[in-house]
Amino acid sequence: AVGIATLAWLTRGLHLDGLADVADGFGAGQDRALVAMRDSRLGAFGALAVVFAVLVQVSALSLTIGEHRGTVSIVVAAMTGRLAATLACVRAPAAHPTGLGALVARTVAPWQAACSGAAVVAVAALAGRVDLDGGDTGGAVRAVTAVAVGTVAGWLLRRFLVRYLGGVTGDVLGALVEVTATVTLVFMTLNIPADVRIHLSTR
Secondary structure, rough: OOHHHHHHOOOOOOOHHHHHHHHHHHHHHHHHHHHHOOOOOOOHHOOOOOOOOHHHHHHHHHHHHOOOOOHHHHHHHHHHHHHHHHHHOOOOEEOOOOHHHHHOOOOOOHHHHHHHHHHHHHHHHHHHHOOOOOOOHHHHHHHHHHHHHHHHHHHHHHHHHHHHHOOOOOHHHHHHHHHHHHHHHHHHOOOOOOOHHHHHOOO
């Protein structure tokens, strides 16, 4: 709980706020989504989304701590969440002409996104190798696969939200960070079967 709270504090709750606003926009319906997202008040959908996301994150991190890979898991999840936001700024248009979305939409070149992705994968692989859960190839495979799964989840969400809202906003980027990090963290709770790990270690 302290680990998840620390992440929220370091970002001043910006990404959780984005998740809440996107959920409220979805609850308001497509025609009123952008208006609802710009409303500073927290609605029922937003509150539920934040509570659910935090509960899942805390539960998943608790499981990874029990498997002696909590630090690696939270680092990989945080990196993958930020990568999802970076990738969303490659080609997606802004949903409206003002705000953070208008400032960052289409500002990331494909080669920059590729370099960011490669860097995240490299750090994840290294972190997986040195984690306390054996520090073997299986840990690296788990971490890199978690990055891939989280990135795919973020890409699917971005695609849906761009179609639903007409583009990206600052709230969309925040929601992408939180959802992607959550999916990545949940994946990190999974254990690679022993026979697979032995096979990977002896190749």
